[in-house]
Amino acid sequence: xxxxxxxxxxxxxxxxxxxxxxxxxxxxxxxxxxxxxxxxxxxxxxxxxxxxxxxxxxxxxxxxxxxxxxxxxxxxxxxxxxxxxxxxxxxxxxxxxxxxxxxxxxxxxxxxxxxxxxxxxxxxxxxxxxxxxxxxxxxxxxxxxxxxxxxxxxxxxxxxxxxxxxxxxxxxxxxxxxxxxxxxxxxxxxxxxxxxxxxxxxxxxxxxxxxxxxxxxxxxxxxxxxxxxxxxxxxxxxxxxxxxxxxxxxxxxxxxxxxxxxxxxxxxxxxxxxxxxxxxxxxxxxxxxxxxxxxxxxxxxxxxxxxxxxxxxxxxxxxxxxxxxxxxxxxxxxxxxxxxxxxxxxxxxxxxxxxxxxxxxxxxxxxxxxxxxxxxxxxxxxxxxxxxxxxxxxxxxxxxxxxxxxxxxxxxxxxxxxxxxxxxxxxxxxxxxxxxxxx
Numbered sequence: 287x288x289x290x291x292x293x294x295x296x297x298x299x300x301x302x303x304x305x306x307x308x309x310x311x312x313x314x315x316x317x318x319x320x321x322x323x324x325x326x327x328x329x330x331x332x333x334x335x336x337x338x339x340x341x342x343x344x345x346x347x348x349x350x351x352x353x354x355x356x357x358x359x360x361x362x363x364x365x366x367x368x369x370x371x372x373x374x375x376x377x378x379x380x381x382x383x384x385x386x387x388x389x390x391x392x393x394x395x396x397x398x399x400x401x402x403x404x405x406x407x408x409x410x411x412x413x414x415x416x417x418x419x420x421x422x423x424x425x426x427x428x429x430x431x432x433x434x435x436x437x438x439x440x441x442x443x444x445x446x447x448x449x450x451x452x453x454x455x456x457x458x459x460x461x462x463x464x465x466x467x468x469x470x471x472x473x474x475x476x477x478x479x480x481x482x483x484x485x486x487x488x489x490x491x492x493x494x495x496x497x498x499x500x501x502x503x504x505x506x507x508x509x510x511x512x513x514x515x516x517x518x519x520x521x522x523x524x525x526x527x528x529x530x531x532x533x534x535x536x537x538x539x540x541x542x543x544x545x546x547x548x549x550x551x552x553x554x555x556x557x558x559x560x561x562x563x564x565x566x567x568x569x570x571x572x573x574x575x576x577x578x579x580x581x582x583x584x585x586x587x588x589x590x591x592x593x594x595x596x597x598x599x600x601x602x603x604x605x606x607x608x609x610x611x612x613x614x615x616x617x618x619x620x621x622x623x624x625x626x627x628x629x630x631x632x633x634x635x636x637x638x639x640x641x642x643x644x645x646x647x648x649x650x651x652x653x654x655x656x657x658x659x660x661x662x663x664x665x666x667x668x669x670x671x672x673x674x675x676x677x678x679x680x681x682x683x684x685x686x687x688x689x690x691x692x693x694x695x696x697x698x699x700x701x702x703x704x705x706x707x708x709x710x711x712x713x714x715x716x717x718x719x720x721x722x723x724x725x
Contacts, residue, residue: 291419295426299390302430305701306383306439311376313706317578317592320442322353323361324378327442330358330365331373335530341547355548359483359527360444378442385450386439390426392450393659396457397422397666403464404627405667417670425659425666427690428600431697432662434655437577437594437704444485445655451481452488452656456634459495468508471499471515478516479523486552487642487656492520494637552647561650565642568654569608569661571601574724575650578706590708594652595724599696603689604661607668608635628667635660 316324326338329352337343338361341354353361363381371377401418409417429435438445455477462470474495481488496516503509528541563573575594611632618625638657642649669689676682702709703718719725 294423295394298427298430299387302390303387306386310379310440313578314375322351324442326352327361327364327378330361331368336534336536339531341544355551356444356485357483357527359480360447363447364442379440382439382441382446386446389450389453390430392453392457394422394426396453396460397425397663399460399464400627404623407623421666421670424669425663428665429659429662431597431693432600432658433595433597433700433704434652434658438652438655445652448481448485448488449656451477451484452491455481468511475515475519476523479520482520483524483527490637490641494633559648562648563651565639565649568639568651569605571596571598572723573651575652587711588708589711589714590706592706593703597693597696599693603665607664610668611664631660631663
């Protein structure tokens with residue numbers, strides 16, 4: 287990693303951190319699903335590790351219900367933050383900022399490894415190194431411009447914590463593939479356990495990596511290690527995440543009953559929600575999620591809202607990159623390292639959101655967050671390939687500058703819509719509600 291790359295990475299990370307910390311205490315009260323997560327985290331912060339995960343403990347303060355549908359890890363992190371920084375919006379939202387920013391760093395180093403040893407492995411040095419550096423930096427920059435990522439990095443929920451541990455597990459697994467050292471499967475499984483202990487949707491990536499390893503196992507002697515590292519170890523970590531509740535009297539039978547209730551809720555909850563959407567529409571950025579509005583700043587002339595909505599231009603980029611990826615994978619042999627890397631990216635992308643179509647419960651655009659960095663990696667890969675295809679340096683610079691500039695410009699344009707800044711009503715209607723489904 288060269289000093290120039292480090293400086294550029296730090297600029298992206300610091301700017302992302304600033305844009306998440308600025309006005310983090312606003313809204314000044316719990317909003318959207320914070321009303322479920324924060325009360326549970328408050329109980330944990332006050333030493334009650336059992337009540338937050340009891341489906342029958344219906345209320346914390348007579349008003350706010352607690353989130354018992356998700357595992358406890360993210361709520362423990364939020365509880366620790368509140369103990370250190372206060373029982374305030376800043377205190378309970380800060381972990382999302384930290385894990386969101388850290389996700390950019392993990393994504394960068396994972397893409398460096400993937401690009402160097404797979405995607406650009408057939409290129410000669412120093413072209414390979416240059417391509418990898420541009421690829422990783424550009425993907426991180428594009429991901430930092432995404433609206434879903436920004437919004438979920440400023441709210442006290444578990445999605446960004448899930449993102450961090452999922453990316454970390456993929457990074458370690460890629461290092462295992464590169465170094466061919468079976469020891470790396472153990473930290474992979476441990477991080478997958480932390481991801482599942484944050485949110486069950488990490489299980490699809492766990493299943494993907496498990497099946498991938500079983501499919502390439504050359505000997506039955508290797509299978510027990512795979513099952514231990516990528517199945518048994520994550521399960522143990524998941525169970526241990528409830529150790530506080532066990533210590534305070536929760537029995538194994540009660541815990542199993544609670545887990546079954548979670549399963550039933552996930553499979554059978556058919557309650558209607560106005561902002562739910564079909565997972566197949568998420569790549570299209572079709573249906574937004576309205577998180578909050580300011581009654582104090584609402585008027586005939588102005589409005590202030592927080593919406594979950596992807597960067598519209600990045601959604602278009604991602605769809606084009608997906609089509610190009612599918613086209614190439616249908617034409618090339620899997621034996622080639624670049625094809626394997628691209629195939630790995632595609633599988634991670636699909637595993638991060640496509641299984642949601644199997645469920646009938648309410649689903650929302652922010653569930654697409656885990657797939658976004660993999661989509662941006664595909665976009666960045668094809669931008670590098672297009673850049674290399676240009677023979678004239680001026681064309682290269684003009685092409686990349688325009689593609690990145692307009693994505694950045696749309697980020698600035700939509701930033702108020704993602705963080706609740708007041709804007710003129712006419713402007714919001716013309717831009718933020720351009721599509722009826724965005725309202």
